[in-house]
Structures are given as C-alpha cells and as structure tokens.
Amino acid sequence: MNASNISRKNFLKNSSLILANLALGGHAVLANNPIKTSVSSTINPEKKTSLQLKNVRLETGFIYEDGEVTGTKTALFTITIEAGKIKTIGANQPTLEAIDAEGLLMLPSFKDMHIHLDKTFFGGPWKARDPRNRTVKDMIVYEQKTMPELLKTSTFRAEKMIELLQVNGVSHARSHVNIEPTSKLQSLRNVEKAISNKKNSFQAELVAFPQHGIFYSHSEQLMKDVAQLDIDFIGGLDPYSIDGGIERSIDFIVQLALDHQKGIDIHLHESGESGLKTIQYLMKKVEENPVLKQKTFLSHCFVLAKLEERVLQETAEQLSHAKIGIVSTIPFGKTIMPIPTLYKYGVDVSSGNDSIIDHWNTFGSGSMLEKAKIMAQLYGYSTELELSRCLKIATHNILPLDNQGKQQWPQIGDDANMVLVEASCSAEAVSRVSPIRSLIHQGRLIY
Numbered sequence: 001m002n003a004s005n006i007s008r009k010n011f012l013k014n015s016s017l018i019l020a021n022l023a024l025g026g027h028a029v030l031a032n033n034p035i036k037t038s039v040s041s042t043i044n045p046e047k048k049t050s051l052q053l054k055n056v057r058l059e060t061g062f063i064y065e066d067g068e069v070t071g072t073k074t075a076l077f078t079i080t081i082e083a084g085k086i087k088t089i090g091a092n093q094p095t096l097e098a099i100d101a102e103g104l105l106m107l108p109s110f111k112d113m114h115i116h117l118d119k120t121f122f123g124g125p126w127k128a129r130d131p132r133n134r135t136v137k138d139m140i141v142y143e144q145k146t147m148p149e150l151l152k153t154s155t156f157r158a159e160k161m162i163e164l165l166q167v168n169g170v171s172h173a174r175s176h177v178n179i180e181p182t183s184k185l186q187s188l189r190n191v192e193k194a195i196s197n198k199k200n201s202f203q204a205e206l207v208a209f210p211q212h213g214i215f216y217s218h219s220e221q222l223m224k225d226v227a228q229l230d231i232d233f234i235g236g237l238d239p240y241s242i243d244g245g246i247e248r249s250i251d252f253i254v255q256l257a258l259d260h261q262k263g264i265d266i267h268l269h270e271s272g273e274s275g276l277k278t279i280q281y282l283m284k285k286v287e288e289n290p291v292l293k294q295k296t297f298l299s300h301c302f303v304l305a306k307l308e309e310r311v312l313q314e315t316a317e318q319l320s321h322a323k324i325g326i327v328s329t330i331p332f333g334k335t336i337m338p339i340p341t342l343y344k345y346g347v348d349v350s351s352g353n354d355s356i357i358d359h360w361n362t363f364g365s366g367s368m369l370e371k372a373k374i375m376a377q378l379y380g381y382s383t384e385l386e387l388s389r390c391l392k393i394a395t396h397n398i399l400p401l402d403n404q405g406k407q408q409w410p411q412i413g414d415d416a417n418m419v420l421v422e423a424s425c426s427a428e429a430v431s432r433v434s435p436i437r438s439l440i441h442q443g444r445l446i447y
Contacts, residue, residue, distance in 0.1 A: 049081070049082070049083055049084045049416070049442060049443030049444055050080075050081060050082045050083070050443065051080075051081040051099060051416075051440070051443060051445060052078070052079070052080050052081070052096070052098040052099065053078065053079045053081075053098055053099045053100075053101050054076075054078045054092060054093055054094060054096050054098045054099070054100055054101065055076050055078075055092060055094060055100055055101045055102055055103050056076065056077050056078065056079050056092075056101040056104070056106050056420075057074050057075070057076055057077075057101070057103050057104060057105045057106060057424075058074060058075060058076075058077050058089075058105075058106055058400065058407070058410070059072055059073065059074050059105075059400040059401050059407065059425060059426060060073045060074060060075050060407055061073040061401065061405045061406070061407065062384070062385070062401065062405035068383075069383065069384050069385040069405070070384060071384055071425075072384060072388065072401070072424070072425035072426065072427060074105070074424065074425060075092075076092040076094075076103065077089055077090065077091070077092050078090050078091065078092050078093045078096060078098065079106075079410070081416040081440070081443045082443070083443065084415065084416055084442040084443035084444075085413055085414065085415060085416055085443065086410050086411070086412055086413065086414045086415075086416050087412065088412065089410060089411075089412060099445070101420055101438075104420035104421060104422060104437055104438070105420065105421045105422075105423045105424065105425065105426075105429065105434075106410070106418050106419070106420055106421075107169075107391070107395070107400065107418065107419050107421055107426065107429065108395040108398040108399075108400075108409060108410075108417065108418060108419075109169055109170065109171040109172070109395075109417040109418050109419050109439060109440070109441065110168070110169045110170045110171070110172075110368035110369065110394045110395055110419070111170065111171075111172040111173070111174075111350070111368065111394070111395060111396040112165055112170050112172070112173040112174070112351075112352040112353055112366075112368055113173070113174045113327050113350035113351060113352045113396060114174060114176070114299050114327045114329065114350075114351065114352030114353075114354050115161075115165075115173050115174070115175050115176070115352050115353050115354060115355075115356070115364075116175065116176050116177075116178075116209075116354065116355060116358070116360075117158040117161055117162070117173070117175040117177070117191050117194065117195075117204075118154050118158060118175070118176075118177045118178055118187045118188075118190065118191045119143075119147070119150050119154065119178065119187070119358055119359075120150075120154075120157050120158075120161055120355070120356055120357055120358045121357045121358055121359070122157055122160060122161050122164070122356050122357045122358070123157060123160050124357075127357075127359075127362075128362055129359060129360065129361060129362065130142065130359065133359065136237070136238060136241070136242060136269060137242070139359070139360065140211070140212045140213070140216070140217070140242075142359060143178070143180075143182065143211065143212065143359075144182045144212070146359070147178065147182045147183050147187070148182065151183060151186055151187060151190060154187065154190040154191065154194075155190040155191070155193045155194045155197075156194075158190065158191050158194035158195075159194045159197060159198065161356055161366070162194065162195075162198050162202050164356065164366040165202075165353075165366050166201065166202060166439055166446060166447070167366065167436070167447075168365070168366045168367040168368065168369070168436060169367075169368070169369065169419035169421070169436040169439055170366070170368055171201075171202060171203060171417050171439060171441040171446075172202075172203045172204070172205075172417070173202070173203075173204050173205075173352070174204070174205045174206075174207060174232075174233075174265070174327075174352070175191060175204055175205075175206055175207065176206075176207040176209035176211075176235055176265070176267075176299075177191050177206055177207065177208065177209055177231075178209055178211045178212075179208045179209060179210055179211075179219060179222050179223060179226050179235075180210060180211055180212040180217050180219050180222070181212070181217055181218065181219060181222070182212070184222060185222070185225065185226060185229075188206070188208070188226065188229070188231070191206070192206075200444060201441055201444060201446045202441065203441070203442075205232040205233070206231045206232055206233070207231070207232065207233040207234075207235045207265045208223060208226040208227065208231045208233065208234055208235055209235035209237070209267070210222075210223055210235060210236065210237055211237060212237075213237055213238075213242040213243050214236065214237075214243055214249060214252060214253075215243045215244060215245075215248070215249065215252075216242050216243055216244070220252070223252075223256060224256065227256050227257075227259070227260040227262060228260060231262065232262060232263055233257075233262055233263040233264060233265040233295075233297075234253050234256045234257045234260075234262050234263070234264055234265075235253075235264075235265050235266060235267065236249060236250070236253045236264070236266035236267065237266070237267045238267065238268060238269055238270050239266075239268075239278050240270060240274035240277070240278060241269075241270050241274065246274065246277055246278050246281050247281060250278070250281050250282055250285060251285070253266065254282075254285045254286075254289065254292070257292065257295075258289060258291070258292070262295075263292075263295035263296065263297070264282075264292060264295065264296040264297065265296075265297040265298075265299055265327070266278075266282070266297070266298055266299065267299045267300055268298050268299065268300055268301045268302070268303065269300055269302055270302070270303060271302050271303040271305075271306045272303065272306070275301075275302070275303025275306075276303055276307065276311070276315070278303075279298065279301070279303065279304075279315060279319070280315075280318075282296070282298070282324065283318050283319065283322045283324060286322045286323075286324060287321075287322055293322060293323035293324075294323045294325075294348075296322070296323075296324045296325070297324065297325040297326070297327050297350075298324060298325070298326055298327070299327040299328075300327075300328065300329070301326050301328070301337075302331075302335055302337075304316075304326070304337060304338055304342075305335045305336055305337050305338060307338075312338055312341055313341065313345070316338075316341050316342050316344070316345035316347055317345050319342070319345070319347045320345045320346040320347050323348070324347075324348075325347065325348035325349070325350060326342055326347055326348070326349050326350075327349075327350050327351065327352065328349060328350075328351055329351060329352060329353070329354045329371075330351055330371055330374050330375050330378065330393070332374070332378050336378065339375065339379065340379055348397070349393065350393070350396050350397075351368070351371045351375075351393045351394075352368075352371075353365065353366060353367075353368075353371075367433065368393070368394035368395075369394050369429060369430065369433050369434070369436070370433050371393055371394060372390045372391055372393050372394045372430045373390075373430055373431065373433050375390050375393050376390045376430055376431065382431075384425075384427045385403075385427075387426070387427035387428075387430045387431050388401065388425065388426040388427045388430070389403070390430045391426045391429070391430055394430075399426070400426060401426075415442065416440055416441075416442060416443040417440065417441055417442060418439075418440050419436050419437075419438065419439050419440070420436070420437045420438035420440075421434050421435070421436055421437065422434050422435045422436075422437055
C-alpha cells in the first residue's frame with residue numbers, strides 16, 4: 001500500500017501483538033523478562049472515510065472446461081469510497097494518484113461470530129489447559145476462583161485480542177461476555193471500554209453470557225439487569241445439564257429477549273436426548289414468537305453431530321424454517337459437525353475462534369480464513385468451486401461470486417469493509433490461508 005504509512009508491518013510492530021503481556025505499571029512481562037509496552041490503542045486508522053484505490057483485483061467470473069469450474073477470472077479496477085460506502089467501481093486507472101493496491105485481491109472483511117473477548121491469557125506466559133478441569137462445571141469452579149484476577153487486565157487484553165483479529169482481516173466480532181455473581185457486570189464494562197477504544201476500526205456485538213448457569217449460579221437478577229443495557233443478545237448455557245430444566249431455562253431466556261428486544265445466542269454443549277430436546281423446545285418458542293426469527297442462534301450445538309441421518313435432516317429443515325442459526329467452531333476428531341447438511345437445508349451457519357489462549361483451549365489463532373481452510377479439509381472440498389464457497393464461513397455468507405459465477409460483491413452502495421489479500425482468487429486464499437496485506441473498515445484504512 002504505497003500511498004499509506006499505516007503499513008501492516010508497522011501495525012504489527014506498534015501493536016506488540018506478540019510481546020504484549022500483563023500490563024503492570026506500564027510494563028509487560030514475557031517469559032519473565034520486562035519489556036516496555038503501551039497500554040493505549042496502537043492502531044491509527046485514517047480518520048477520513050473517503051479513499052480511492054487503483055490496481056484492485058476483483059473476481060469477475062468462473063473459468064469452465066467441459067462444464068466444470070476449473071479457475072476464476074479476475075480483473076483490475078479502480079474503486080472510490082466515500083462516507084464509509086463504495087461509491088464507484090470503474091475501469092482501472094493505473095496512472096491515477098491514488099492508493100496502489102498493487103494487484104492484491106480484494107475480499108469482504110471477515111467476521112468472527114463467536115469469541116470471548118473478556119477472558120484470556122493472550123499476551124501472557126504459556127499456559128495449557130488445566131487437566132483437572134474436565135467438565136463445564138469444573139470450569140465454572142475454576143472461573144469463580146480466577147475471574148477476579150483476570151478482570152484486572154481484561155480491558156487491555158481484549159484490546160490486544162481485537163488487534164490480533166484485525167491483523168487477520170477481521171473487522172466484526174460477536175463476543176460473549178460473562179454475566180455471573182463473581183464478575184457481576186464488571187466483565188461487560190471492561191469489554192465495552194476496549195470496544196469503545198477501537199470504535200473507529202472495529203465493530204462488535206455483545207452477548208450477555210451466564211457462563212456459570214442462570215439458575216445454577218443464581219444469576220437471574222444479573223441477567224435481568226444486563227438486559228436493560230446496550231447489549232445485543234441474551235445468552236444461555238446447557239439448559240438441562242447446568243440449569244436443571246430445559247423449559248425453565250429457555251422460557252427465561254426467551255422472555256427476557258422479548259421484553260427487551262434482544263436476540264438469543266445459547267451455548268449448547270449437550271448431546272443425546274437433552275441436547276435434541278433443547279433444540280426442539282427452542283424451535284417451538286421461536287415459531288410461537290416470529291420476531292425472534294433470524295435473531296436466534298445456537299452456539300456449538302454438538303448434538304447435531306450425533307444424530308441419526310433422518311433425524312438430522314428433519315432437524316435441519318426445522319431449524320431453517322425457524323430461521324435459527326448455528327454458530328460452529330468447526331471441531332474435528334470424534335465430533336464432526338454436519339455443516340454440509342445444514343447448508344443443504346438453508347440453515348444460517350457461521351463460525352468464530354471462540355477462545356484465544358485461555359483456560360478452555362489454546363488453539364485460537366484469530367484467523368477466520370484458517371477456519372475456512374479447516375472446513376474445506378474436514379469435508380473434502382478441494383476444487384476451485386468448492387474452495388471458493390468455503391470463504392463464506394469467514395465472511396458470514398458474503399461471496400464475490402454466486403454459485404453460477406456472477407459477480408455479486410462488491411456493489412456500489414455496499415459498506416466499505418474489505419481486505420486486500422496476497423492471492424489470485426478466493427479458492428487460493430482459502431486453501432493457502434493467504435497473507436492479509438490490508439484492512440479497510442467502514443471506509444477507514446486500518447493498515
């Protein structure tokens with residue numbers, strides 16, 4: 001990006017993504033060595049929301065041989081952005097005085113639809129998951145002991161996690177935030193501060209998440225209090241195994257969402273009969289209250305991976321009709337989620353990093369493009385067409401080309417949220433997890 005000094009290299013250096021650690025007295029600690037670091041925001045996005053870019057590579061169609069997609073057509077364009085929107089998409093003008101995209105591929109910026117910004121070891125010394133924490137209830141006990149300490153630096157750490165996401169081309173996240181008697185509303189306040197500090201370069205929606213169980217930890221009043229605040233979703237956790245009653249838990253969540261015009265996003269780890277009954281009861285409540293359609297989600301929902309094929313297809317069809325989305329971290333091993341079946345029936349599927357170096361797991365990288373690659377590998381998608389379709393798990397269903405190869409993104413009037421990638425096409429970007437060279441959010445050049 002020749003016309004800008006907000007380079008990815010400088011951003012990485014200035015944000016101290018690798019060296020950032022526990023902020024104590026203006027210092028950070030890594031491997032027991034003190035290193036000075038700034039706790040303040042390290043991103044310096046352009047204040048203006050008007051940009052002009054030349055030599056931008058866009059996908060324009062598919063290449064066919066014998067009726068099969070064998071490649072992707074691209075061409076160079078000049079793009080004008082004003083007031084955070086795409087104003088023009090025109091023929092390339094290589095001699096124009098504008099930001100030079102140098103032939104990099106433009107794709108929609110990425111969306112992490114399930115992450116916990118409020119609790120992480122990110123930036124601190126290496127720490128694997130404690131082997132004594134084997135169940136969700138074990139984790140609840142662990143959090144009751146550790147959250148007071150994590151809260152001391154959670155704003156700083158949340159900002160560093162946001163920067164990690166941004167370096168990986170993510171400009172939007174849905175973050176679950178602990179609401180329970182140990183943290184009360186402090187975890188929410190700390191994350192809100194971090195998001196406010198990044199308001200010109202990042203967008204987030206928040207889920208009030210009763211991590212310790214609504215009834216199990218007596219968090220009913222806290223959930224009622226937080227529902228009156230500026231959050232987007234009412235969360236829940238394993239209604240049967242944690243809260244002891246599917247209907248009681250779901251009824252509480254649904255009524256709170258209806259009373260305060262919120263969405264719903266419930267963690268469902270349970271499999272077996274209780275997991276399926278939870279899905280069925282939630283679908284019933286959403287059908288009774290259509291205002292919740294397209295605003296209700298089940299995160300993880302591992303039970304879908306265990307269903308007999310006939311029941312799975314019936315459930316997927318019902319989820320689609322109720323417009324209940326599934327947010328999956330795309331696990332592998334013994335639990336392989338039936339994402340192809342969910343897509344087949346039109347279920348809204350999205351994904352996220354979930355944890356980035358915390359007490360739940362250590363594998364989150366901040367890359368949604370990596371999630372797209374994992375999905376491709378898991379389900380055996382390796383052709384040009386299949387790989388290009390996998391990009392939608394990273395962008396939450398925005399693709400440059402439709403299934404027939406017609407260009408559908410970007411369009412004039414679209415929000416100017418995009419990345420420039422070192423790849424020839426979407427398929428290559430997914431397969432190789434191609435380097436992200438630039439992020440533009442709401443028309444602002446972030447790096």
